Amino acid sequence: MKPLKIVVLDRDTLPDRPFQLDFPHELITYGSTSAAETAARIAGAEIIVTNKVQIDAAAIAANPQLKLIAVTATGVNNVDVAAAKAAGVAVCNIRAYGNESVAEHAFMLMITLMRNLPAYQRDVAAGLWQQSPFFCHFGAPMRDLNGKTLAVFGKGNIGETLAGYARAFHMNVVFGEHKHAETVRAGYVSFDEALQTADVVSLHCPLTEQTKNMIGEAELKRMKAGAVLINCGRGGLVDEEALVAALKYGQIGGAGFDVLTQEPPRDGNPLLKARLPNLIVTPHMAWASQEAMNRLFDILLDNINGFVAGKPQNLV
Structure with a gap:
């Protein structure tokens, strides 16, 4: 041969x-x-x-x-x-x-943001705990996952794995239907219902013409005020400029992204410039556990x- x-x-x-x-x-x-x-x-x-x-x-x-x-x-x-x-x-x-690797990363971002860990790290580094009149320091609000609703877009292996982790923390898990879908499949809830009822929205779908900017200004406004948005799927699923504005004005509670529209972001990116305590960006490495x-x-x-x-x- x-x-x-x-x-x-x-x-x-x-x-x-x-x-x-x-x-x-x-x-x-x-x-x-x-x-x-x-x-x-x-x-x-x-x-x-x-x-x-x-x-x-x-x-x-x-x-x-x-x-x-x-x-x-x-x-x-x-x-x-x-x-x-x-x-x-x-x-x-x-x-x-990488089902477990990506799902664990998404779950890490979710629990970190729900408990506002970055904000507390910032407060400790700034010396606020040392100045507290009590044994503890109360800063940003923390929330339990128990009893909260997770909406997953993308019912593939990663989405299902993440759903299993969330159920172990006693979360209610729903899978969101495609945007603009005429019917809702069994085992799914409508796109709008998923957005409006979720405490956490996690994206695990491919980037196509149909999913590009599936979360934009209008969709962010329909989410709960304290909701957390996770994207370990593909850059481009979310309008990044609209997301920064939503975070700054308190329309949603936090966001964790492992993907950006341009990778590597040689020309900069709105999420990298924002430097917000309720925003975590990781460099597209959720998939890369050993x-x-x-x-x-x-x-x-x-x-x-x-x-x-x-x-x-x-x-x-």
Whole structure:
């Protein structure tokens, strides 16, 4: 069997483990790859491994020898899947590797904001506890999760895992229907009901034309005054300018985001400029626990080995 040329475009997003492949191959890896570098680097490749590097129709057309695009993530927005299918190129992704990692991160953000931990950290750092006439310092209001309602948008593996964690804390969990849906499916509540009744709203849905800015100024105004908004799904699901205004004017109680519209935010972002005690931003790392990263890599190797062996899996 002739060695297959494999090009890994963003190796630094993967664990530092060897590629254990069951067939003759030539492996070329790049820590990261810019858009300007992509065409030259994938020239002649039969298998491309990419996390977020764009593989568009032109790149696919320029490489008739290409057989497989292995995406090292669940989302495949960075690949022109239609063009790949038309050219007979398989595309596979990684599924269900980070359910616990992302759900735990979302839950961490939720409980941290409900109990206003950042505000108390700020008060302690400012010396307010030392100045208190009592043994304790009362600052921002704290709320229990017990008895509160969590509305989850996205009833996939991550959403279901988060729901299990919330129920263990005796929360009432509802799943929100699509925005503008004409009917409400069994097991869901309407979009508006989810927003208006929830103490916490957590987003775990993909970014599409239908979900882009699904939470904007109007939706934020319909949420409870003390509600917390969590986004560990995709940047772009929420109007970031509207969110900053809602936080500043007390329309909602807090927000925790692991994703932004542009990543990395080289041109800045409204959420990074805000510096509010009831806003937490983490750098798109909810998925990246050690356990999840290793599961991802194991599935990636299985995807590639299975495809070459004639037993493809996780095709999109």
